[in-house]
Amino acid sequence: MRQFDVFRSAHPGGPLLVVLQADELSHFNVVASAPLYPVAQWEKPTRHLQPVVTVAGESMILATNHLAAVPRTILGEYVASLAEYRTDIIAALDFLFTGV
Secondary structure, three states: OOOOEEEEEOOOOOOEEEEOOOHHHOOOOEEEEEEEEEHHHOOOOOOOOOOEEEEOOEEEEEOHHHOEEEEHHHEEEEEEEOHHHHHHHHHHHHHHHHOO
């Protein structure tokens, strides 16, 4: 498990989850994560807060404002990495916590 990895939720029908915490914290039993939602299900993303990313060819909203610590056991199958979106994701987290 690495920062910005995407996993299916172990709960049927749950959203894809993105690991947001640093790699050095992967030994904890909980994981700081945020869900991904299909763009089609979202009215209008807040540009700086909810970056649009592509996972398996589908445009998705990373809802950083839904950030949560979840048990590691909720992470199911590995799907992809969003490491290429690192700058956008870090900027969204900065906006979430500082408003800048």
